[in-house]
Amino acid sequence: MAGPGDAPPKLAGAKIATDAAAAEGPPFLCWLFGTPLAEPGLTPQEQQALAQIDQVLAQPALPPELLPRAASVVPQLIAMLRQHDLPVAALSERIAKDPIVAAEVLRMAGSAYYSRMGPVQDLAQAIQRLGVEGLQMAISRVVLRPMYQASPGTLTASVAPRLWEHADALSRHCAGGARQAGLSPFDGYLAGLLLDTGWTVLFHALQRGGQTDLTRFSAEAAAAFQQRAHRLFGRVAETWQITPAFSAFAADAARVPLGQSHDPMATTLRTAQSLCMLELATAAA
Numbered sequence: 001m002a003g004p005g006d007a008p009p010k011l012a013g014a015k016i017a018t019d020a021a022a023a024e025g026p027p028f029l030c031w032l033f034g035t036p037l038a039e040p041g042l043t044p045q046e047q048q049a050l051a052q053i054d055q056v057l058a059q060p061a062l063p064p065e066l067l068p069r070a071a072s073v074v075p076q077l078i079a080m081l082r083q084h085d086l087p088v089a090a091l092s093e094r095i096a097k098d099p100i101v102a103a104e105v106l107r108m109a110g111s112a113y114y115s116r117m118g119p120v121q122d123l124a125q126a127i128q129r130l131g132v133e134g135l136q137m138a139i140s141r142v143v144l145r146p147m148y149q150a151s152p153g154t155l156t157a158s159v160a161p162r163l164w165e166h167a168d169a170l171s172r173h174c175a176g177g178a179r180q181a182g183l184s185p186f187d188g189y190l191a192g193l194l195l196d197t198g199w200t201v202l203f204h205a206l207q208r209g210g211q212t213d214l215t216r217f218s219a220e221a222a223a224a225f226q227q228r229a230h231r232l233f234g235r236v237a238e239t240w241q242i243t244p245a246f247s248a249f250a251a252d253a254a255r256v257p258l259g260q261s262h263d264p265m266a267t268t269l270r271t272a273q274s275l276c277m278l279e280l281a282t283a284a285a
Helices: 015-020 028-033 043-059 070-081 088-096 100-110 111-116 123-148 160-180 183-196 196-206 219-237 245-251 264-284
Strands: none
Touching: 028 111, 028 160, 028 219, 043 196, 043 219, 043 245, 088 100, 088 123, 100 123, 100 264, 111 123, 123 160, 123 183, 123 196, 160 183, 183 245, 183 264, 196 219, 219 245, 245 264
């Protein structure tokens, strides 16, 4: 059955999935920075940047300052998710104390997927309408968004809004794909929402290494950075222990490139990424 994590209706259907899989869009980094591909072949600057990332990956543990907000928001998320088995009245009371979370719960409950149920009267009705999975997604979206915020003047700052836009869309497509594959939609939602934190770690590492203007990429560099961003995501995320399935996917990502992985969530993500980029391209057209 369809759910709140499914792709928007205009993108649903087998034809869209086929078109997305066949699409030959620009590398993700080119879309992220809004720049065309540079000339083929790794430049000395790209080689130096990749070497810096490889040094980070070679460390036994990644420096926490490469994703500083994770130390606070991930425990906060886990604590809030553990509250979902409370009675609706008690859960409403707790969520009401956080206006941002309450607003997201009401927004999601009033979205197009639930519109057939009529308008939402109050927070308690919104919680009942969303159910456990929908509530978990709403909480996660609010709590984890700060991980995509960047300080002005940093390498990440110029792309942070687009990185969040991609993560937000990817989370919906991955949740819908997970549901269709018989996996937990919430685990899919988490995987899609957090995958791009690998890019945040990568940009912070480059910034710390003195790279501040790496905005044009050869095809070789774009592919190499993408693979390393996936590994960086896995390295930081495998310690979070949000859900068992998410942790298994993160551990796999730390060791296996996404294109070669047999992890069920990785398979779902590969399709979700194509659909996500198709959605973003359609919206920009």
